Amino acid sequence: MGKIIAIANQKGGVGKTTTAINLAASLAVLDFKTLIVDADPQANSTSGLGFNPKEIEYSIYECMVEGVIPQEAIVETNFENLYLLPSHIDLVGAEIEMINLKNREEKMKEALWPIKEDYDFVIIDCSPSLGLITINSLTAADSVIVPVQCEYFALEGLGKLLNTIKIIQTRLNTNLAIEGILLTMYDMRVRLSNQVVNEVTAHFKHMVFNTIIPRNIRLSESPSYGVPTIAQDSDSKGAVSYLNLAREILSKNGLLEQDEQTVRKAN
Numbered sequence: 001m002g003k004i005i006a007i008a009n010q011k012g013g014v015g016k017t018t019t020a021i022n023l024a025a026s027l028a029v030l031d032f033k034t035l036i037v038d039a040d041p042q043a044n045s046t047s048g049l050g051f052n053p054k055e056i057e058y059s060i061y062e063c064m065v066e067g068v069i070p071q072e073a074i075v076e077t078n079f080e081n082l083y084l085l086p087s088h089i090d091l092v093g094a095e096i097e098m099i100n101l102k103n104r105e106e107k108m109k110e111a112l113w114p115i116k117e118d119y120d121f122v123i124i125d126c127s128p129s130l131g132l133i134t135i136n137s138l139t140a141a142d143s144v145i146v147p148v149q150c151e152y153f154a155l156e157g158l159g160k161l162l163n164t165i166k167i168i169q170t171r172l173n174t175n176l177a178i179e180g181i182l183l184t185m186y187d188m189r190v191r192l193s194n195q196v197v198n199e200v201t202a203h204f205k206h207m208v209f210n211t212i213i214p215r216n217i218r219l220s221e222s223p224s225y226g227v228p229t230i231a232q233d234s235d236s237k238g239a240v241s242y243l244n245l246a247r248e249i250l251s252k253n254g255l256l257e258q259d260e261q262t263v264r265k266a267n
């Protein structure tokens, strides 16, 4: 199978990395072999899984620019079924180095497609920009998840992102689907959070996941322990909500047994 899902939004701090790590870990728990590709030079999902970006040997950068095969770069995490293709600050330079390359938008696809079938899911944690690395991520992907924070200006920039996705769908990757818009950091006590949920749902309707990710302290703590939240506190609302998201995605993709279809709304 090997489905590649990019987690993208050019806004920083909306929950891309948190979603990449915890969705990937949830898929891994549900017995799907999953690879996280850290495509952000800030390397937050690399460090959030307990690796020091300064000490890794090869990153996605070498795979895209220097022709290193991903098998050389991929590391096993401490979490069963979960693998990481790390990032490194050098990835910043890749944008510039790739400008003169032929098929510069397809470097990540060229790197990932040969190993796609080795995994059930490949989750790409994108950087907060719509630059060449993100274009590469969206060109390599089968679908995209757009996290939207339940905060002021939630919809800001979303039009531009959806427009970029449209351009990629016409020019570079006709198969790119929108897996869904994911509401993150929802706080039921805050009226604004509810307003954002209503606004986004009214506007994007069926594109919005039923699962809503609550604001949860465990989700913000676990990167400092270098583990996904489910490994730190599997009963926390944060861990449960990402498990529900994984189930919702599996169900949408026809990969969940009927009796497991208990997708609950987290709040």
Ligand code: ADP
Binding pocket: 011, 012, 013, 014, 015, 016, 017, 018, 019, 044, 128, 184, 185, 186, 213, 214, 215, 216, 217, 219, 220, 221, 238
């Ligand atoms: P991005 O990758 O889009 O920049 P992050 O996933 O790094 O966003 O999230 C930004 C910050 O918010 C981080 O400190 C993260 O720990 C925190 N965070 C993300 N999602 C949640 C959540 N649901 N509850 C609490 N904190 C969260």
Ligand code: MG
Binding pocket: 016, 017, 018, 040, 044, 126
């Ligand atoms: Mg991030």
